[in-house]
Amino acid sequence: MLGADIGIDLGTASVLVYVKGKGVVLKEPSVVAFDRDTNKIKAIGEEARLMIGRTPGNIIAVRPLRQGVISDYTVTEKMLKYFIQKAIGKRTFKKPLISVCVPSGVTEVEKKAVEDATYQAGAREVTIIEEPIAAAIGAGIDIFKPCGNMIVDIGGGTTDIAVISLGGTVVSTSVKIAGDDFDEAIVRYMRKKHNLLIGERTAEDIKINIGSAFRRAEPVSMEVRGRNLVSGLPRTVTVTSEETEEALREATAQIVEAIHSVLERTPPELAADIADRGIVLTGGGCLLHGLEELIEDKIGISTMTADDPLTAVAVGTGKFIEYASETRTAKRGLFDK
Template structure:
């Protein structure tokens, strides 16, 4: 294997690139700003994210991936090309072997689109990996052994719940309820309850700072600014973590239902393993306050958050090729 092997976590909210021997070499939002008049890309990643909701008419800041799926093929391809060359640096002579991650619920057509975009962006070889498997590897679980492990990966666009054994998924479900839905729910709640319009970045800020899905001994408070929907003037409101819990109720109950349904479909031997070994949470959504307590309370199964939940999928994607070649040798 050459040093040009890279793993890409193609997320709805952010893109992470893992290079063999170097670890995570790039982490940027999956946002592209382009000029509608000339169709030229003006900015990619963090620079483009700063432009969301703040651009003049001719410049649009878009997220080309919606709910883990490519919604704009051309822009995704350009974005991938940009990130790959940025991660590889100028010195790369050989085209890289790229393993890239997709949510477990994507269709064959969507998988093909990701593969195609990666080849177009300059890959020599492409391996498509399902998100829960990558998340499990990145969380440090040895997926090659005949034990059941349960992974709940909450990203920006999708939540993947899977039971993994012997290097493959035994039962898996992917739902389009994740970080973005949490943001939307907060925006809706604030509009309804406080007559205040806030943007996506503010909602995300609230979620990160005071977001909670489980009663806290000491509720947190945060002041936010937005536009009053009645007067149209700027207005400041104090939000509490209890209110955010209320706002996120629907989204979290959908995730809980998915966990229950995956557990119900799991073969008894593997279900016993999961009860022993616990549930592992990965993805940015795993950082939501009180999530592990909520899952533990509802399932009765010990739940932990992976060490680096936001990096787990990217690390797992990068290590997947090595792991599979080891498995082939032992078989």
């Protein structure tokens, strides 16, 4: 392999790697477990995720990315290096071209941190792309047409909302409410309503299995195990989807409010296009049951989820680098003439 073109979706919850010509080759949780005594990394990815909440005192499982930005530079660099090598193998003669996506609201300093970490992890050249643009490309939208497309990318740490036209962002916002906040809301609700202390992995299971943003026609329920805060003993309670809707109401309302604020700032011509074409949802957080219905109900615009919302950003990031290299070749051809 003579240096591959790689697209990386550097997410708060998981990292996805797209390799040109192969598609998404790697999807792992962005979790690193390391020994505090020796400062050595014990596990990265899925192996480390299984350790969350189950480690002895000297081993800690951390997420080096918080709300879409790097919170621990050194650990992020090591994690990136590991994922790049796992995706393309160690036997490469040339360093890869890498495009990485970042939330639309990040500062120049945060962007620079991502760029530096990617260079340190072994990139030949780094392109930074905004998440909504990557999500739109990955969802199959032709972003270079002169018409408005609204994309809502709900990840693990941030929700990026943008109106895209002619290959660029017209209006955008990034709110720090997403999948992780849904989990935290469930943890708080269980503590308040049932006096039950649960971990973030259990909260995620509840969200995936019975979580709802909009009332279901037929409620579903599941048994949840945790620690009773009164007796201090393990206890099992039954939780319904109606309860999760109540628990998540505040977080989902903030996302709807953010969509509303972006629409308010959208030029009228583009707003008309969006009313006609609808809103497209991407990211793992949009898989929450009833989110489409909630947005439609509150905003009044038809809402649909991308075909593969989990990989849309990674695919878009990879395709963006392909587009960039094609443009570069075309420009070179023009100058040669």
